[in-house]
Amino acid sequence: MLFKVEMTVNIPPTLPKAEADEIKAKEKAYSQQLQREGKWLHIWRVAGLYANVSIFDVADNQQLHELLTALPLYPYMEISVQPLCRHPSAID
Numbered sequence: 001m002l003f004k005v006e007m008t009v010n011i012p013p014t015l016p017k018a019e020a021d022e023i024k025a026k027e028k029a030y031s032q033q034l035q036r037e038g039k040w041l042h043i044w045r046v047a048g049l050y051a052n053v054s055i056f057d058v059a060d061n062q063q064l065h066e067l068l069t070a071l072p073l074y075p076y077m078e079i080s081v082q083p084l085c086r087h088p089s090a091i092d
């Protein structure tokens, strides 16, 4: 099942920089692992924002929930999810 996911990151300024950098490094590794596994198909930066638009391909809503809530930056994110289906004009 395909989902469009928008993530906006709000790290509190009170979080020490070293801690924030460690969480971001874990986030990058986790994200790249899911991309290699074919579950996180696309990730795009939203220009001018600490936010991304992503496409996930997962088994079901439960798996998406588990992947998103395991994001190291999850406690600092606002997330919105939209399920996708095939567009009738798509040629591939």
Ligand SMILES: O=C(O)C[C@H]1C=CC(=O)O1
Binding pocket: 007, 009, 027, 028, 029, 031, 043, 050, 051, 052, 073
């Ligand atoms: O930077 C972001 O958009 C947040 C997050 C999502 C993947 C990743 O590596 O960081």
